[in-house]
Amino acid sequence: MNNAQIAETFDLIGDLLEFTGANPFRVRAYRNAARTVRDLSEPVAELISGDGRKLTDIPGIGEDLAQKITVLAQGGELPLLAELRAAVPESVLALLRIPGLGPKKAAALHKELGINSLDDLRRACQQHRVRELKGFGEKTEQAILAGLDFASQAQVRMLWAEADLYAQSIMQHLRRARSIEQMEAAGSYRRGRDTVGDLDILVVSAKPAEVMDALADFERGAAVLARGETKMSIRLNCGLQVDLRVVPAESFGAALQYFTGSKEHNVELRSRAKARGLKINEYGVFRDDQYIAGRTEEEVYAALGLPWFPPELREARHEFEWADAGALPQLVSVDDIQGDLHMHTSESDGSATIEEMVAAAQRRGLKYLAITDHSKRVTMANGLNAARLRRQWAHIDKLNATLRGFTVLKGVEVDILERGGLDLEDDVLAEADWVVASLHYGQNQPRDQITRRIVDALRHPAVCAIGHPTGRLINRRKPYEVDLDAVFKAAKEHGKCLELNANPERLDLDDVACAAAKAHGIPIVISTDAHSEHGLDAMKFGVDQARRAGLTRHDVANTRTFAQFQKLLAARRS
DNA sequence: GCCGTTTTCGGCCCGACTGTTTTCAGTCG
Numbered sequence: 001m002n003n004a005q006i007a008e009t010f011d012l013i014g015d016l017l018e019f020t021g022a023n024p025f026r027v028r029a030y031r032n033a034a035r036t037v038r039d040l041s042e043p044v045a046e047l048i049s050g051d052g053r054k055l056t057d058i059p060g061i062g063e064d065l066a067q068k069i070t071v072l073a074q075g076g077e078l079p080l081l082a083e084l085r086a087a088v089p090e091s092v093l094a095l096l097r098i099p100g101l102g103p104k105k106a107a108a109l110h111k112e113l114g115i116n117s118l119d120d121l122r123r124a125c126q127q128h129r130v131r132e133l134k135g136f137g138e139k140t141e142q143a144i145l146a147g148l149d150f151a152s153q154a155q156v157r158m159l160w161a162e163a164d165l166y167a168q169s170i171m172q173h174l175r176r177a178r179s180i181e182q183m184e185a186a187g188s189y190r191r192g193r194d195t196v197g198d199l200d201i202l203v204v205s206a207k208p209a210e211v212m213d214a215l216a217d218f219e220r221g222a223a224v225l226a227r228g229e230t231k232m233s234i235r236l237n238c239g240l241q242v243d244l245r246v247v248p249a250e251s252f253g254a255a256l257q258y259f260t261g262s263k264e265h266n267v268e269l270r271s272r273a274k275a276r277g278l279k280i281n282e283y284g285v286f287r288d289d290q291y292i293a294g295r296t297e298e299e300v301y302a303a304l305g306l307p308w309f310p311p312e313l314r315e316a317r318h319e320f321e322w323a324d325a326g327a328l329p330q331l332v333s334v335d336d337i338q339g340d341l342h343m344h345t346s347e348s349d350g351s352a353t354i355e356e357m358v359a360a361a362q363r364r365g366l367k368y369l370a371i372t373d374h375s376k377r378v379t380m381a382n383g384l385n386a387a388r389l390r391r392q393w394a395h396i397d398k399l400n401a402t403l404r405g406f407t408v409l410k411g412v413e414v415d416i417l418e419r420g421g422l423d424l425e426d427d428v429l430a431e432a433d434w435v436v437a438s439l440h441y442g443q444n445q446p447r448d449q450i451t452r453r454i455v456d457a458l459r460h461p462a463v464c465a466i467g468h469p470t471g472r473l474i475n476r477r478k479p480y481e482v483d484l485d486a487v488f489k490a491a492k493e494h495g496k497c498l499e500l501n502a503n504p505e506r507l508d509l510d511d512v513a514c515a516a517a518k519a520h521g522i523p524i525v526i527s528t529d530a531h532s533e534h535g536l537d538a539m540k541f542g543v544d545q546a547r548r549a550g551l552t553r554h555d556v557a558n559t560r561t562f563a564q565f566q567k568l569l570a571a572r573r574s
Numbered sequence: 575g576c577c578g579t580t581t582t583c584g585g586c587c588c589g590a591c592t593g594t595t596t597t598c599a600g601t602c603g
Contacts (some may be wrong), residue, residue, distance in 0.1 A: 025586055029575035051603075062576050086582090102601050137594055188603090200603080226602095228591055233602095245590095256586090263603070270587035280589055 041516035157195035161504035173514035186259035192544035198241035208246035254294035264316035342527030348373035349381035360533035370411035418442035429462035438467035448483035502542025512550035
């Protein structure tokens with residue numbers, strides 16, 4: 001098993017254990033281990049065989065879990081998992097996806113009524129058998145029925161870029177409530193995750209009811225899920241849940257910190273507070289019920305002897321160890337980006353001309369760009385053959401002669417062919433300033449084959465970077481089977497870049513893979529893959545993921561000036 | 575199941591809201 005499969009197995013064990021009413025901290029241990037293994041920058045197999053770092057050196061992995069990881073990595077099976085599977089049919093885990101149903105209630109339904117699936121559950125509700133159970137009632141039964149309808153819809157997290165549109169329009173709507181003094185969207189939205197599960201909006205107001213009325217009024221047909229004194233939840237027609245919290249001004253920083261999360265980051269923070277004899281909640285930091293801090297996030301972290309963390313880092317991955325070492329990275333920002341190295345024009349499947357893309361890039365403060373239209377294999381996109389490409393490059397030469405303080409690189413997005421090899425002759429590719437190699441066809445090939453195609457492309461002297469290295473389309477297409485670790489090693493060996501594709505539907509390398517690439521010392525290029533002038537605005541989405549991966553300006557190749565970049569390219573040629 | 579210059583055993587983050595209760599358990603974030 002590889003890291004991802006081991007992580008999945010531990011998550012499953014966690015779910016099954018929870019269902020059987022196991023010690024919640026034991027459940028957490030498995031879930032933490034799943035996260036840890038998933039985020040590792042190297043295959044666990046290397047930690048088992050190597051004489052360097054051991055599995056038990058990793059925080060959260062003790063003797064028992066290390067042994068289980070070893071068994072799984074070597075293709076063995078876990079007796080614990082077999083036992084759990086015998087006790088709990090895996091199909092009942094679907095019950096946990098129903099809003100309002102947790103492990104206790106789901107287990108009761110399974111045990112008392114023999115419910116094994118969502119279909120069983122619907123029948124039991126319709127026959128009013130659920131309301132007879134202790135701890136259940138008529139309202140619970142109706143809530144489950146409503147939840148079943150919701151759970152049967154495709155349950156997907158929203159793209160960050162789409163959630164951003166909702167966040168902005170909701171906050172604009174809420175500002176009608178005159179009593180709002182401060183407002184901010186928190187949660188995974190603020191942490192810049194590639195997808196967002198729900199929106200958390202935090203407000204300071206002396207009149208909470210006025211703000212809640214405004215939220216209720218945002219959209220006709222939205223369902224109010226809960227409404228109390230300080231907290232309200234609604235579900236929009238699109239399925240997005242919006243949680244509103246109203247807090248006093250002296251608690252705004254504490255609440256913002258708390259509702260930004262992540263949950264794991266907060267758990268660590270609270271345990272550190274406790275070690276200092278402090279208590280921290282969404283209202284502030286307290287010593288013996290005496291308020292110490294809470295107006296701003298900086299104040300809250302400072303009270304615990306910690307620096308303010310950029311929200312993108314708050315995943316309890318490495319931020320605390322960095323802070324303890326006084327080495328929190330200075331994260332890359334959109335302003336650091338000097339050039340964009342992947343985009344298309346109307347010559348292939350883009351909508352704008354080279355001149356239009358150049359003007360759009362200049363308006364956005366960029367100093368250079370690479371035109372990387374598709375190669376001929378991508379017939380659907382009107383990909384270019386050698387003759388058309390050379391004509392385009394001649395045109396770029398002329399254009400460059402007219403530009404001041406801006407450079408257009410002669411590039412191409414060359415296809416990595418199904419049988420291996422590249423879609424253009426070596427002599428053509430050698431004339432390019434910048435070559436992105438990407439895989440668009442044969443995405444269902446087995447892992448070995450895909451990996452070999454990409455590794456071979458990295459070995460080709462003309463190739464500068466691999467475009468969208470996993471090929472995922474969020475919520476639409478899984479990443480192809482590829483051994484990223486082998487790709488990292490090849491990129492490192494041949495001195496090549498890997499792309500972080502900023503298209504909000506792609507965003508691959510994702511944050512975890514990007515951090516692993518950084519650990520291998522591979523320069524990352526963040527590129528928009530723009531197919532229009534507007535597409536250049538996607539840079540922000542890519543930068544957010546790079547920030548989540550802990551990348552600084554030095555880790556990102558296209559933060560360099562063109563002169564520095566030329567040196568990089570020259571080094572590549574020599 | 576993990577972890578430890580306050581502990582090798584006994585902890586493990588904290589509060590709002592709901593529904594089913596009659597003082598609180600379960601769920602959620």
